Amino acid sequence: MTVLNLDCRHGLAMLPDNSVDAVVCDPPYGLSFMGKKWDYDVPAVDIWAECLRVLKPGGYLLAFAGTRTQHRMAVRIEDAGFEIRDMIAWVYGSGFPKHQSALKPALEPITMARKPAPRATLLNIDACRVETDELANKIYNNSGANLTWGGTYGKGVVYGNAIGRYPANLIHDGSDEVLALFPDSAGSGGSVPNVKISGYGDGAVGTGSAEYLGGERTKVDCGTGSAARFFYCAKASKRDRNEGLEAFDAVMRQTVATSGLSKNGDGSPLNQEATAKNPHPTVKPTDLMRYLCRLVTPPGGLIVDPFAGSGSTGKAATLEGFQFVGFELDPQYAAIANARIDAARAIMGAV
Numbered sequence: 001m002t003v004l005n006l007d008c009r010h011g012l013a014m015l016p017d018n019s020v021d022a023v024v025c026d027p028p029y030g031l032s033f034m035g036k037k038w039d040y041d042v043p044a045v046d047i048w049a050e051c052l053r054v055l056k057p058g059g060y061l062l063a064f065a066g067t068r069t070q071h072r073m074a075v076r077i078e079d080a081g082f083e084i085r086d087m088i089a090w091v092y093g094s095g096f097p098k099h100q101s102a103l104k105p106a107l108e109p110i111t112m113a114r115k116p117a118p119r120a121t122l123l124n125i126d127a128c129r130v131e132t133d134e135l136a137n138k139i140y141n142n143s144g145a146n147l148t149w150g151g152t153y154g155k156g157v158v159y160g161n162a163i164g165r166y167p168a169n170l171i172h173d174g175s176d177e178v179l180a181l182f183p184d185s186a187g188s189g190g191s192v193p194n195v196k197i198s199g200y201g202d203g204a205v206g207t208g209s210a211e212y213l214g215g216e217r218t219k220v221d222c223g224t225g226s227a228a229r230f231f232y233c234a235k236a237s238k239r240d241r242n243e244g245l246e247a248f249d250a251v252m253r254q255t256v257a258t259s260g261l262s263k264n265g266d267g268s269p270l271n272q273e274a275t276a277k278n279p280h281p282t283v284k285p286t287d288l289m290r291y292l293c294r295l296v297t298p299p300g301g302l303i304v305d306p307f308a309g310s311g312s313t314g315k316a317a318t319l320e321g322f323q324f325v326g327f328e329l330d331p332q333y334a335a336i337a338n339a340r341i342d343a344a345r346a347i348m349g350a351v
Contacts (some may be wrong), residue, residue: 001345003326003337008306009134011172011327012050020054024292024313026284042073047306048080058121060258060296061113070109080098080115093177107328127294129164130232165230174233185227186260234288241283278336289316297322311337318344
């Protein structure tokens with residue numbers, strides 16, 4: 001569980017072929033964000049080719065991108081040999097327009113790609129289902145009695161699941177701005193046949209058999225409220241970005257002494273009395289990164305982040321019980337990342 005202060009090209013070269021379970025990263029978007037030199041372009045094909053090499057066959061890559069440069073990111077990932085499987089939309093309400101020639105940013109695309117393999121690699125669907133307290137997943141007969149949670153009918157069509165809704169390729173932050181985009185919806189789940197279930201116990205989901213009982217098909221109730229409830233909500237916390245950095249001034253004094261960098265990351269003098277903070281400009285919510293790590297990584301698997309930044313992927317991987325290694329070119333951000341990961345490790349050790 002560490003972030004190495006290395007160019008990712010050198011870091012990835014240290015890893016054996018087919019040794020990594022997943023790559024989850026927030027790479028440069030190629031927007032010259034805040035004039036940062038590291039953001040002058042999206043990563044080159046050779047970097048993605050190294051990610052492909054170290055991934056196990058069928059392993060997934062998740063890479064954030066900007067809406068203006070998503071096409072360049074996806075094409076370079078594909079040119080490296082990946083299969084593009086989907087695009088996840090991360091929708092948030094905290095963006096602000098940079099100029100009247102631009103729209104307010106409210107969405108970041110996440111390219112989902114996979115290393116080719118003879119057999120399709122399944123996602124960890126059950127670990128990422130959208131929780132619900134509604135009756136959305138129960139199946140009823142004509143009298144209203146609950147027959148079962150879930151079930152397989154006909155040609156393998158599953159109606160409902162007791163552990164939540166199937167994950168979608170949209171995730172939101174639950175902010176008022178985002179929730180306002182979704183209409184109120186009764187969310188009818190349609191209808192299912194009236195059947196007699198065999199091979200199931202209450203709460204079980206499996207491969208039993210179903211005998212059609214005839215009569216009208218029964219409507220499934222999916223509750224009422226905002227349609228946002230159908231999608232995973234990864235809430236951002238104000239303390240999230242600084243969590244684990246309470247004693248970081250001492251760490252940064254040592255970093256500054258050896259590297260000449262300032263804590264503020266912009267060449268300004270170090271303020272040793274300032275409250276510790278994470279100056280990275282694009283910190284992702286830990287809840288979001290935990291969800292993405294769970295989605296594509298087997299239990300106990302190894303996640304690599306070639307663009308570790310301030311360590312959001314590493315913190316998330318640690319809290320989810322995965323192995324992790326990241327690479328970060330900026331020594332200041334690498335130090336911050338390791339401090340955040342150490343704090344997450346302490347949390348896991350106390351559980």
